[in-house]
Amino acid sequence: MRLVEPLVAPYLGIGSAGEAVAILMPDLSRELIPWEEPVEDATLDLVLDALARLHAMPWAEYTATTPDWDWPWCPLRERLLLLSRPSAEGYRAAGLAVGDTFLAGWDAFDRRASASARELIERLSAGPGPLLDVLDRLPKTGLHGDLKLANVAPLDDGRVAIIDWQMMSMAPVAVELGWLLVSNSSSLRRTPEDVLGAYHAAAVRAATASLPMGRSWLMGPSIGPAMERDPDRLPPRGTDATIGDWDAQVDLAWIVGLLLRGWRKGLDAEAGGRLGSGTAAADDLAWWCARAVDAAARRL
Numbered sequence: 028m029r030l031v032e033p034l035v036a037p038y039l040g041i042g043s044a045g046e047a048v049a050i051l052m053p054d055l056s057r058e059l060i061p062w063e064e065p066v067e068d069a070t071l072d073l074v075l076d077a078l079a080r081l082h083a084m085p086w087a088e089y090t091a092t093t094p095d096w097d098w099p100w101c102p103l104r105e106r107l108l109l110l111s112r113p114s115a116e117g118y119r120a121a122g123l124a125v126g127d128t129f130l131a132g133w134d135a136f137d138r139r140a141s142a143s144a145r146e147l148i149e150r151l152s153a154g155p156g157p158l159l160d161v162l163d164r165l166p167k168t169g170l171h172g173d174l175k176l177a178n179v180a181p182l183d184d185g186r187v188a189i190i191d192w193q194m195m196s197m198a199p200v201a202v203e204l205g206w207l208l209v210s211n212s213s214s215l216r217r218t219p220e221d222v223l224g225a226y227h228a229a230a231v232r233a234a235t236a237s238l239p240m241g242r243s244w245l246m247g248p249s250i251g252p253a254m255e256r257d258p259d260r261l262p263p264r265g266t267d268a269t270i271g272d273w274d275a276q277v278d279l280a281w282i283v284g285l286l287l288r289g290w291r292k293g294l295d296a297e298a299g300g301r302l303g304s305g306t307a308a309a310d311d312l313a314w315w316c317a318r319a320v321d322a323a324a325r326r327l
Contacts, residue, residue, distance in 0.1 A: 086169030132290025
């Protein structure tokens with residue numbers, strides 16, 4: 028087990044078998060953002076800035092130098108289909124209670140969503156190839172993979188600690204952003220467009236800045252030519268290497284978000300709930316369906 032110290036997650040600990048060593052991990056329970064409670068704008072901006080700096084690191088250039096530094100990436104196809112109806116049917120067949128929950132959600136989605144949205148999600152759940160093909164044309168970077176705000180701890184010294192890295196993936200930022208929006212809908216007071224706009228501003232700052240490197244990056248992995256120029260700072264990489272086509276990233280975030288959590292949006296709509304922004308859950312589902320369908324017409 029090594030304590031990995033990337034720029035915004037100094038307490039990330041990942042072993043070669045995914046194990047955690049408690050003695051290396053501080054108790055962050057008091058600092059973690061409360062689950063499904065509205066988050067202040069200043070806190071969200073801090074998280075988005077940290078996320079943008081995480082994405083600005085040259086993950087695609089990473090090469091393992093020893094077996095214990097070989098990164099445990101979560102396969103993108105499996106991540107996108109983790110909560111799909113076919114996966115839920117598999118969970119139920121295996122006797123897992125979550126399968127029934129997800130299936131009830133997809134049933135609610137089918138009752139509440141537009142016909143075009145139902146067709147889109149059914150098609151991608153059966154075969155996500157078209158979505159994967161479009162994602163493959165955008166820059167890839169290291170994603171946390173499960174960025175619920177309850178996994179984030181803003182610290183008193185200005186740093187941001189992030190826990191639960193078991194679904195870290197190498198993919199375009201659209202995958203991270205789609206999940207960020209739908210998994211935190213109870214906490215986000217801003218609209219999805221406002222959140223993406225704030226992230227984009229932070230991502231541009233991170234991509235055009237010379238960022239400091241954490242000491243474990245200096246001691247452990249090799250990240251290619253960038254290390255040869257200045258081992259203490261990451262040279263500005265530019266948005267072409269980290270974001271690419273921002274309009275495409277936004278479109279794909281809508282599709283990914285609905286694919287990953289349409290089941291929960293269906294349940295919330297039928298329960299008559301409201302989001303952290305005050306939007307009725309039924310209106311939110313309709314909004315996401317329209318955005319995803321329009322995006323698919325442009326991109327898939």
